[in-house]
Amino acid sequence: MSENLDLVRSIYADWARGDFRSVEWADPEIEFVIADGPDPGSWRGLDGMAKAALGWVGAFDGYRAEAEHLREAHPGCVLALVRGSGRPRGGTQQAEDHGAGVFEIRAGKVTRLALYTDRNRALADLGLKE
Numbered sequence: 001m002s003e004n005l006d007l008v009r010s011i012y013a014d015w016a017r018g019d020f021r022s023v024e025w026a027d028p029e030i031e032f033v034i035a036d037g038p039d040p041g042s043w044r045g046l047d048g049m050a051k052a053a054l055g056w057v058g059a060f061d062g063y064r065a066e067a068e069h070l071r072e073a074h075p076g077c078v079l080a081l082v083r084g085s086g087r088p089r090g091g092t093q094q095a096e097d098h099g100a101g102v103f104e105i106r107a108g109k110v111t112r113l114a115l116y117t118d119r120n121r122a123l124a125d126l127g128l129k130e
Helices: 003-016 045-057 119-126
Strands: 026-034 041-044 060-074 077-088 095-106 109-116
Touching: 003 060, 003 077, 003 095, 026 045, 041 045, 060 095, 077 119, 095 119, 109 119
Parallel strands: 026 109
Antiparallel strands: 026 041, 060 077, 077 095, 095 109
16 A cells, blocks of 8 residues: 555545644645635645635534545545535535545655545546546
């Protein structure tokens, strides 16, 4: 099993429990990207990632993200097909989405993380087919 797959699997183990506090896996200068959806953008560093991720996760009560499938897309790059779920703040119904995360990893740290709400776009950006 690839060390990169193991790293991403461990990240999603926390996120599946709704625990988004750990950043030990991230390079201090990480590039964090929300590639699509209502608020796309790019942020640099741990503080930038925390701010952007809070906007994403903070829109929900009890948000969780589970990796449904992990694969090495390219050397140093892991694609995660993800199911996210939570109750939108102020709402009463549980919401669910099926997106993707693309992790670029160097020396055991994630140097770039791109989140996608559209799995097909993530695959296309990586030059892959499902």
